[in-house]
Amino acid sequence: MSAISLRSISPSVQLSFLCGTIYFYVGVFAPFFPLWLQARGLSAGEIAMVLAAPLVARVIANPVLLSRANRNNSVGETIVFGSLATLAGYVALAFCSGFWPILIVTGAIFFFQGPLMPLSDVLILNHVSDDPDLHYGSIRSWGSILVLVGMVMSGLLAGHMPPEAIIWLLILAAAIQAVTAVAMLSNERPKARTARAPVPTEKIEKFGLLIMVIVAASLVQASHAMLSTFGSIYWHELGHSDLFIGLAWAIGVFTEIIMFMVAGRYFGGENNATVFFVIGSVSAMVRWSLMAFDMGGAGIMATQAMHGLSFCATHLGTVFLISKLTPAGRLAQVQGWYVGTNALFTAAVTTLSGPIYARYGGECMVSMVLPAFIGLVIILGVARIRRRERFFFEKLAERASAP
Numbered sequence: 046m047s048a049i050s051l052r053s054i055s056p057s058v059q060l061s062f063l064c065g066t067i068y069f070y071v072g073v074f075a076p077f078f079p080l081w082l083q084a085r086g087l088s089a090g091e092i093a094m095v096l097a098a099p100l101v102a103r104v105i106a107n108p109v110l111l112s113r114a115n116r117n118n119s120v121g122e123t124i125v126f127g128s129l130a131t132l133a134g135y136v137a138l139a140f141c142s143g144f145w146p147i148l149i150v151t152g153a154i155f156f157f158q159g160p161l162m163p164l165s166d167v168l169i170l171n172h173v174s175d176d177p178d179l180h181y182g183s184i185r186s187w188g189s190i191l192v193l194v195g196m197v198m199s200g201l202l203a204g205h206m207p208p209e210a211i212i213w214l215l216i217l218a219a220a221i222q223a224v225t226a227v228a229m230l231s232n233e234r235p236k237a238r239t240a241r242a243p244v245p246t247e248k249i250e251k252f253g254l255l256i257m258v259i260v261a262a263s264l265v266q267a268s269h270a271m272l273s274t275f276g277s278i279y280w281h282e283l284g285h286s287d288l289f290i291g292l293a294w295a296i297g298v299f300t301e302i303i304m305f306m307v308a309g310r311y312f313g314g315e316n317n318a319t320v321f322f323v324i325g326s327v328s329a330m331v332r333w334s335l336m337a338f339d340m341g342g343a344g345i346m347a348t349q350a351m352h353g354l355s356f357c358a359t360h361l362g363t364v365f366l367i368s369k370l371t372p373a374g375r376l377a378q379v380q381g382w383y384v385g386t387n388a389l390f391t392a393a394v395t396t397l398s399g400p401i402y403a404r405y406g407g408e409c410m411v412s413m414v415l416p417a418f419i420g421l422v423i424i425l426g427v428a429r430i431r432r433r434e435r436f437f438f439e440k441l442a443e444r445a446s447a448p
Contacts, residue, residue, distance in 0.1 A: 056172055056176065056179065057178075057179055057183070057184060059229060060168065060169055060172060060179075060184050061183075061184050061186075061187035062187070062225065062229075063124075063165065063168075063225060063226070063229050063230070064165050064169065064184060064185060064187050064188040064191075065187040065188055065190060065191035066191065066221050066222045066225040066226075067124075067128075067161050067162060067165050067188065067222055067226075068162065068188035068189065068191050068192050069191040069192065069194070069195045069218050069221060069222065070158075070195065070215060070218035070219060070222065071192045071195065072191065072192040072193065072194060072195015072196040072197075072198070072199060072218075072294075072295075072298070073195050073196075073198075073199040073211070073214045073215050073218050074215060074218075075192075075196075075273060075294060076196060076199065076200070076276075076277050076290055076291055076293075076294040077199055077203055077208075077211045077214070077277065077287075077290075077291075078096075078211065078215070079092055079096065079274065079275070079277050079278055080203075080208045080211065080277055080278070080281070081208055081209065081211040081212055082095055082096075082147070083208070083278065084207070084208035084209050084211075085142060085143075085147065085209070087144055087147070089275075089278075089399050089400075089402055089403045090399040090400060090403060091144045091148075091399075092274070092278075092399065093274055093395055093396055093397075093398055093399025093400075093402075094144075094148060094396060094399065095144070095147055095148050095151055096273070096274050096395050097392045097393075097395040097396040098148050098151050098152035098155070099151060099152065099154070099155030099158075099159060099388075100155075100388040100389070100391045100392030100395060101152065101388070101389075101392045102152045102153070102154075102155040102156040102159055102388075103155060103156075103159035103160070103384060103385065103387075103388035104385050104388045104389045104392065105156065105385075106155075106156045106157070106159050106160050107159060107160050107163060107381050107384040107385045107388065108378075108381040108382060108384075108385040109381075110123060110127075110160040110164075110381075111160060111163055111164065111167070111377050111378065111380060111381030111384070112377070112378050112381055114164060114167070114377060115167070115376075115377030115378055115381075120164055120167055120168050120171070120377070121168070121230035121231075122230070123160070123164055124161055124164050124165065124168070124226050124230055125226045125227055125230050125231060126157070127157040127158060127160060127161050127164070128161065128219075128222050128223040128225075128226040128227070129223050129226075129227070130157035130158075131154055131157050131158040131161070131219050131222065131223070132216070132219040132220055132222070132223045134150060134153055134154035134157065134158075134219075135154060135212065135215050135216045135219045136216055137150055138150045138151065138154065138212060138215075139212045139213065139216065158219075159384075159388065160384075161222075162188075162384075163380050163381065163383075163384040165188070166185070166364070166380060167376065167377045167380055169181055169184050169185065170368070170376060171376075174373060181364065182305045182306060182307075182308050182361065183305070183306060185305050186302050186305035186306045189298050189301045189302040189305055189357075190302050192298045192301075193295050193298040193299055193302065195218060196291050196292075196294045196295040196298060197291060197292070197295050198214075199211070199214050199291060200287060200288050200290065200291015200292060200294075200295070201288065201291070202214060203287045203291065204286065204287040204288050248372070249370070249371060249372065249375060249379070251370050254370055254427055254430060254431070255367070255370045255371065255379065257423055257424075257426065257427050258363065258366045258367060258370065258424070258427055259363075259367075259382060259383045259386050259387075260386065260420075260423060261322070261326075261419075261420040261421075261423035261424040261427065262322070262359060262360075262362075262363040262383065262387065262420065262424075263383070263386045263387040263389070263390040263391075263420075264390060264416040264417065264419050264420035264423070265322075265325060265326045265329055265355075265359045265416065265417050265420035265421070266356070266359060266360070266387050266390075266391065267387070267390035267391040267393070267394045267416050268329050268333060268355075268394070268413040268414070268415075268416040268417040268420075269329070269355070269356060269391075269413070270391050270394040270395040270398055270413070271333075271394070271398045271401075271402070271409065271410055271412070271413050272333075272336065272410065272413070273395075274395050274398050274399075274402075275398065275402045275407075276293075276294075277290050277294075279402075279406070279407045280293065280345065282406075282407075283339060283407075285342065285345075289342065292346075293345050293346060293349050294349070296346055296349045296350055296352075297349040297350065297351075297352030297353070297356075298352065299350075299353075300350050300351070300352055300353025300354075300357070301352055301353045301356060301357040302353075303353060304353040304354070304357040304358060304361070305357060305361070308321065308357075308358075308361050318361075318362050318365035318366045318369065319362065319366070319424065319427070319428045319431070320362070321358045321359070321361045321362035321365065322358070322359055322362030322363065322366065322424045323362075323421065323424060323425070323428075324354055324358045324362075325354055325355055325356070325357070325358035325359030325360075325361075325362060326355075326359060326417050326418075326420050326421035326424065327421065328351050328354035328355040328358065329354075329355035329356075329359070329413070329414075329417035330414045330417045330418055330421070331351070332348050332351045332352075332355050333410050333411055333412075333413040333414050333417065334411055334414055335347075335348050336348050336407070336410040336411075337407065337408050337409075337410045337411035339407065355417075362424075363383070366427075367379055367380070367383060390416070394413075394416065
């Protein structure tokens, strides 16, 4: 297959399609991979550990591979290699049985698949910085759109196949991702290697604030771990069908898409970064409080609709704040720090969620209010420090201009 350059047609279309195929697998993995693990005979504690393994792999892989891609200007090449390795890993996983083989192969898959999302973010942000007509939110929304397509498709198909067959849907998603990456990025390597300086040397002036943002964001996003791990199983136990579960996940992603599409264009984007973050963390606290109760199908759909706030608003606030606080030459490196920290926190919460869910069932969702609350407190501290700094420099400018 001949490679397609990102320059051959609209960069927005090319980047949107590539982003979509990288995120497509989430539509299958998030709602139904736990059911595949359950069908393989794994206990609740073992399922939690398997789902924590990808997060641990990201802690290791993301900082290393993103820093290497940034240093060597090889973002596109790294995406291609990671996509091919991911496909090979899912094929191997189809033939695994037993806790340890599944744990090891799943971890290996996500060593290569985990960095693909932040690498796509770096690719998008690099193009956005060079072209004012491109908008991060609009391009990134196509990742969520393809997640939605994957959820609806897998929800329809999963109801007509045994849970053990779900792995083949993941192989299909990985194959689409790999073919797209090879087709679109194999000729991008020379351009990528000249797009950025080989070694980032710019100093991060507000390092402390940046670390506070990364920790706060990781806490709020980690609060989603209980739902991601046991949401499908919990809803199954309440008697809901595979199709309902697929739709429940899909409605959350639908609100996420809307948020990505409108946030930058109509709600101030970067200028309201802290506001986005506060809305996201407060929404997470409300969402987990409500999910502790069995409110029926309508209640599940309503709380899932809050995903556009609890996840997406937090994500947008984080991306905008990191972009404000980080020099362009260090963006990929800092993105690696954030994704690694996020994965570490989420892995810890995911691992803890196994025994907690086994003891308390769905009522344990309320425990996720705690990390979201701590994240909110930290980001309010960031906002206060930034406000005081602005006030100080404004007064300094006034004195300097005074006669």
